[in-house]
Amino acid sequence: MTDFFGVPLPALFGQLVLGLVNGSFYAVLSLGLAVIFGMLNIINFAHGALYMMGALFTWMFMEYLGIGYWWSLVLAPLSVGIIGIAIERLLLQWLYKLDHLYGLLLTFGLALILEGFFRHLYGVAGQPYSIPDELSGAINLGFMFLPKYRAWIIFASLAVCLVTWYVIEKTRLGAYLRAATENPALTQAFGINVPLMVMLTYGFGVGLAGLAGVLAAPATQVGPLMGSNLIITVFAVVVIGGMGSILGSILTGLGLGLIEGLTKVFYPEASATVVFIIMAIVLMFRPAGLFGREK
Amino acid sequence: MKLKLIALAVTAALATTAQAQISDKVVKIGVLTDMSGVYSDIAGQGTVEATKLAIEDFKAQAKPDFAIEVVAADHQNKGDVSSNKAREWFDREKVDVITELVTTSTALAVMKVAKEKNKLALISGAASTRITNEDCNDVTVHWTYDTYAVSNGTAKAVVKQGGKSWFFLTADYAFGHSLEKDAAEVVTANGGKVLGAVRHPFPGSDFSSFLLKAQGSGAQVIGLANAGADTMNSIKQAAEFGVTPKQSLAGLLMFISDIHGLGLKTTQTMYMTDGFYWDMNKETRDWSKRYFDKMKKMPTMVQAGMYSAVMHYLKAVKAVGSDDTQKVMAQMKKTPVNDFFAKNGKIRDDGRMVHDMYLVQIKKPEESKYAWDYYNVRATIPAAEAFQPLSASRCPLIKK
Numbered sequence: 001m002t003d004f005f006g007v008p009l010p011a012l013f014g015q016l017v018l019g020l021v022n023g024s025f026y027a028v029l030s031l032g033l034a035v036i037f038g039m040l041n042i043i044n045f046a047h048g049a050l051y052m053m054g055a056l057f058t059w060m061f062m063e064y065l066g067i068g069y070w071w072s073l074v075l076a077p078l079s080v081g082i083i084g085i086a087i088e089r090l091l092l093q094w095l096y097k098l099d100h101l102y103g104l105l106l107t108f109g110l111a112l113i114l115e116g117f118f119r120h121l122y123g124v125a126g127q128p129y130s131i132p133d134e135l136s137g138a139i140n141l142g143f144m145f146l147p148k149y150r151a152w153i154i155f156a157s158l159a160v161c162l163v164t165w166y167v168i169e170k171t172r173l174g175a176y177l178r179a180a181t182e183n184p185a186l187t188q189a190f191g192i193n194v195p196l197m198v199m200l201t202y203g204f205g206v207g208l209a210g211l212a213g214v215l216a217a218p219a220t221q222v223g224p225l226m227g228s229n230l231i232i233t234v235f236a237v238v239v240i241g242g243m244g245s246i247l248g249s250i251l252t253g254l255g256l257g258l259i260e261g262l263t264k265v266f267y268p269e270a271s272a273t274v275v276f277i278i279m280a281i282v283l284m285f286r287p288a289g290l291f292g293r294e295k
Numbered sequence: 296m297k298l299k300l301i302a303l304a305v306t307a308a309l310a311t312t313a314q315a316q317i318s319d320k321v322v323k324i325g326v327l328t329d330m331s332g333v334y335s336d337i338a339g340q341g342t343v344e345a346t347k348l349a350i351e352d353f354k355a356q357a358k359p360d361f362a363i364e365v366v367a368a369d370h371q372n373k374g375d376v377s378s379n380k381a382r383e384w385f386d387r388e389k390v391d392v393i394t395e396l397v398t399t400s401t402a403l404a405v406m407k408v409a410k411e412k413n414k415l416a417l418i419s420g421a422a423s424t425r426i427t428n429e430d431c432n433d434v435t436v437h438w439t440y441d442t443y444a445v446s447n448g449t450a451k452a453v454v455k456q457g458g459k460s461w462f463f464l465t466a467d468y469a470f471g472h473s474l475e476k477d478a479a480e481v482v483t484a485n486g487g488k489v490l491g492a493v494r495h496p497f498p499g500s501d502f503s504s505f506l507l508k509a510q511g512s513g514a515q516v517i518g519l520a521n522a523g524a525d526t527m528n529s530i531k532q533a534a535e536f537g538v539t540p541k542q543s544l545a546g547l548l549m550f551i552s553d554i555h556g557l558g559l560k561t562t563q564t565m566y567m568t569d570g571f572y573w574d575m576n577k578e579t580r581d582w583s584k585r586y587f588d589k590m591k592k593m594p595t596m597v598q599a600g601m602y603s604a605v606m607h608y609l610k611a612v613k614a615v616g617s618d619d620t621q622k623v624m625a626q627m628k629k630t631p632v633n634d635f636f637a638k639n640g641k642i643r644d645d646g647r648m649v650h651d652m653y654l655v656q657i658k659k660p661e662e663s664k665y666a667w668d669y670y671n672v673r674a675t676i677p678a679a680e681a682f683q684p685l686s687a688s689r690c691p692l693i694k695k
């Protein structure tokens with residue numbers, strides 16, 4: 001059998017595919033953060049909690065209403081998005097003119113409240129959620145058994161990321177959005193309803209977090225703390241990619257998933273730290289991130 | 296002069312009786328636990344309710360002439376928060392005994408304060424064997440379980456069932472390492488072989504990479520030397536990646552709340568060691584149902600053990616007619632523990648309460664007939680075998 005630095009190639013490929021699965025989560029989550037930061041200048045620390053709510057809603061729809069996975073895939077992100085819009089209207093809109101720090105503190109507080117609320121309701125052990133029948137089982141790739149559900153995660157995430165990127169970079173709607181970011185006053189003067197766009201952008205951004213939550217529900221235990229475990233890594237991804245860069249966040253998300261996967265092969269103990277080491281190095285040489293532009 | 300003498304004698308008499316009595320006529324119990332974090336399901340509010348049940352029963356049975364109060368606080372799984380709270384309770388609030396203390400770091404911190412203030416610590420939730428070895432003292436009792444007891448039972452049983460080759464999935468911090476070490480020793484001592492181990496960061500959420508490594512090792516058994524959410528995610532993902540049922544999993548520290556959270560479909564046929572199961576006999580069922588009425592969940596061993604510890608303590612206070620730490624401790628050590636939780640349990644000089652443990656196998660979904668019907672109890676591990684023998688003790692209080 002062929003080896004790569006003492007690791008059999010099939011094992012290496014297997015780990016890389018798994019890295020891609022994790023990278024998909026990073027990509028969808030950091031994409032949401034990047035969209036929100038790009039348009040609203042808000043560092044959305046509640047992102048992890050909203051991701052958790054996406055997963056919990058999926059579970060609650062099944063448990064209380066008998067709504068299955070496929071419907072949840074639409075309904076849960078929609079519900080999270082609506083909650084996001086409420087948050088934007090009631091709280092965030094007053095903070096745009098202030099320093100980033102205020103938005104960060106507010107959303108961090110919100111995250112704690114949301115987590116505390118669901119912990120109070122359901123405890124910390126979490127709830128089980130089964131993989132939908134259509135996606136149970138595994139595909140034999142020759143070098144590994146890839147559960148179909150994991151393949152679906154990669155596919156669904158990439159599709160969502162590409163569509164988002166296309167809409168923002170290539171369509172008229174996207175052009176309005178970008179204009180509104182660049183110069184809100186001027187865009188408003190052209191007759192475009194900037195506050196509405198900002199509100200919908202936030203709703204969409206957190207809706208992405210909700211979607212990642214739905215995708216995660218069958219793969220991990222659905223519990224109130226699942227978001228806080230992930231969010232710090234995702235922030236590192238955003239920083240590496242460059243705050244506010246759409247394509248940057250997608251590519252860095254996937255790339256870091258792969259690097260993390262490789263670390264798990266060669267030195268698993270460092271797999272939780274490697275992202276932050278890369279972050280430190282990137283910040284030293286490119287303070288605006290790999291894909292960010294310095295202002 | 297005569298009058299003065301009489302007065303003096305009366306005062307002296309009063310003083311001595313007062314000494315033998317309970318200070319300020321109140322016994323105050325402090326429950327210091329994780330109210331909101333990762334261990335709030337296995338300990339948390341449930342241990343407060345268990346304490347209250349113990350007090351309720353004690354009052355009904357023993358009709359004590361002293362009042363009993365409970366205070367509770369969240370230690371957030373932090374050692375410094377715990378020792379500050381312990382000082383405040385002992386110094387200002389006249390707390391006589393601090394109980395529960397899930398998470399080893401909090402237990403070690405409070406034990407030290409208790410020793411300094413000459414007050415009692417009754418530990419239920421913490422896992423490390425350090426509590427009764429390197430860090431043991433004469434004011435602490437470790438009541439419910441420790442890493443030795445839970446890993447020893449499971450590892451031995453699984454090796455005997457033919458699971459000879461092992462691979463460990465270990466949480467990369469002190470607790471995980473000690474659990475792995477304790478289990479690995481048992482595996483090799485019983486003729487098994489340890490093929491390797493992989494250390495995962497704590498806490499983790501994705502275990503698939505580590506499971507793939509474990510799968511690649513070809514070991515028959517994958518020992519999960521982690522706890523809580525990490526164990527649960529490992530089990531769930533092992534099923535997804537087809538690791539189980541070809542290889543079997545052994546959870547080295549699991550609680551009934553974990554099984555409830557994961558569901559039987561994922562956990563079926565796994566072995567684990569538990570110190571308590573609600574559905575053992577009439578006594579355990581009766582108590583657990585009372586507990587269930589309050590908490591809407593069945594108790595974990597930590598919560599059931601809490602009742603047992605508080606009850607034993609209160610009985611000792613009543614028997615010696617004093618809340619003096621050393622007198623109560625002597626009485627507690629002298630009397631065997633007999634209640635629904637433990638039969639003929641005994642507190643050793645290293646502070647370890649030894650009692651029977653149970654090797655259980657998780658039922659298949661079709662075997663489970665009613666809510667919380669999760670365990671097939673496969674064996675009772677007698678107290679003498681369940682815990683680390685005194686001959687191996689590293690506790691300075693044990694003279695060899």
